[in-house]
Amino acid sequence: MTGPSSAVADRRLTSILIRQLPEPLAGTQAAPETTAAHAESRELMRLVGELSRYCKAEISGRSFLIAGHRGAGKTTLVAAAVERATRAASGVRPLLVPLHGPSLLPRAEGDDAATDDLRGVLEQIVLGLHRALATHLAGEYRRRVVERVEALAKWEKNATSPRDARSRRRVTRFAERRRAELRDAFELAAQLELELFESPTPLRLNEYWRRGGFLPHGVGSGDTSSEWYYATWFADGVPARDALGDRGLRELVALVSASHAYQRISGTFTRRERLAESGRRRARAGWSADAARAVTLPLVSLVAGGLAGGALLTSTDGLLATLGGIATAAATAGTLRLSVDTERTRRMSWEQTFLPDLSRATLDRVIPLLIERTRAAGLAPVFVVDELDKVDAESGDLAKRLRRAVRHLKKLVAESAFFCFLTDRSYYEELLRLDASRVFAEEYTFYTHRLFVSYDMLALHRFLDSALFVAPEVVASTTSEANKIKDDAAVLPYILLHRSRAHTIDLHRELLLHRDAEGYVAPSLTVVRDGPAGWNDVRIQVAAEIVLDGRELRQRFERDPAFRRLAHDAVYYLSRTWREREQTVDLSDDALSRFEAYLRSRTGAERGGSRWTLELSEKDLALLFQAVRSLAEMLSNPEAFRARLEEHQNDWEGRTLDPPPYEGAIFDALQLDAAMPDSEGVVTVPLPLARTDGDAWQFRWVYDPAGNGDPEEIDPESRWRPYAAFAREFETFLRGLGAS
Incomplete structure (x- = not known):
């Protein structure tokens, strides 16, 4: 009897799986081990390179303008860059700080508009940094606790297996004590997550880090969550967390600083510092003979009396001299007393009261210090200002508002931190126009780098190769059924790319649309690929890729990678008119103005409050229009299609080591042989376009997008x-x- 697992295995060997690939930084930044599939691009490599240099402190800051159509993958590009820089970092890691553009630049009017805009920018920076830092450290705290649980289990298993019973009991008792501590640590992690957004005191935060054992190494280090940690603790009798280190203290400094800044914008934050000093100086000097009088008085009296009696003896008789000496001695004993006493007093008092300015007006001085302390804690803030196209949609004045904000914060934005501004194509084109009309306009130095998100076809094919999975058993098999699955897997990317017009979000939608409940390619898509609708999708996509890979356009992309955005719009010009059910295609010289208007509409030059026009030279316009004509010639003339295909294959082999792309099942799906008239002049499967007037550039569509066509026209x-x-x-x- 076949169970569910057998049914899944059978399906695995008879279908193509559409894998649901994880998005970059999905869920958390704290798990750099998981890698999300993402289409490679030159823009991604540049962003990853600068991010890595920023984390290594080789540069102090950068500002990136990242533009593209809505749904082009701008946010995903930044997330992928942060994820890769995180995996490559050995010390400081990037910390993604999302900022909402409409909240960052709210509409402000009146004389104080500039001040209000600046204050709004600073408040949103503080709010975003506090939220990102608190969320990251709380997540890291819990993750380290989970890692300790796993490390303890592994250490206990390895430590008890070869030992005697007494040693095993000792290990078990040690592990039980550690598990009890870890249960408390989970409670601490949950309580920390609750309190972090309530601005806990420094002492409270210190208690969390101390009880968790994270003061020396911090929660951003894995030194205290490995088997070695418990092995050393068991052997030495003391935890290794008692080692010297200040990573945890630096994390606390950054977190407390962010909390104080957060208090300034979330309420009234006051603090008073009072310093009072007083001093008193007293000097006293004194001398008294009373202490020595008892000793010296008899001697002095006798001497004085003797001297007096001797003096009288020389002039009088002995009796009188004796009486005079006795009287002198008695008088001396009664009157000899000496006392000296001096006192001086000095008193001083000084008092100072300091009321620090903790208002929002001082945020411009606080933010650089906050960023510096966050970097010292091992986290380099990366500010991503997203949804700026919504600002333009609401006010029609994105350029003016960004100019006003960045003008006052240029040192912070470009030199002290890492900022990414995500905008639509309209603002990007407006900057190009300003560069062309002014010499070194003010916006010229606002952004260190300007990137336009546009993936080449090779990158998108590699992405689809990772998304479409064929079981290894099928790849190795040579049965007819296995060959059919492998052919489908080779052809389906071209159908998906053409139907999405090589646009990122539309490509994801196509994958989801054709994915059944079990995750495999829906049978309807494989049926389509065997009919005119699928053949025409493959034909148009292959022809578009050949035209884009032509020598002249390829060289143009090398000089100006951003020009690819216009070339993609050009080669899908025919396809878009087809989807709009237009029966005829006019590529004559008279239709050049309509083609130019189409390109302008694709750049957003005619939308909303934009006050600019597409700047496109006559040479570039002619180059793109000729590319469209080449595409139409291939789609209407099988001999021209085959000639361009052979030319491209030969050129590909001469400049790359990869095998030519359009062979085997892909060549068969083009149905070029069936598009050729047979001996009786019958065309089995004509190409999607047909000329209507000889050599003139007038065409009509033979099929509709669903593959239906008038038999008489076919x-x-x-x-x-x-x-x-x-x-x-x-x-x-x-x-x-x-x-x-």
């Missing part, structure tokens, strides 16, 4: 075919009459 001789048998019989009859 085969002009079909109206006479029912009478062909009668004609042959009548001819035979006449020949028989002549012979007789």
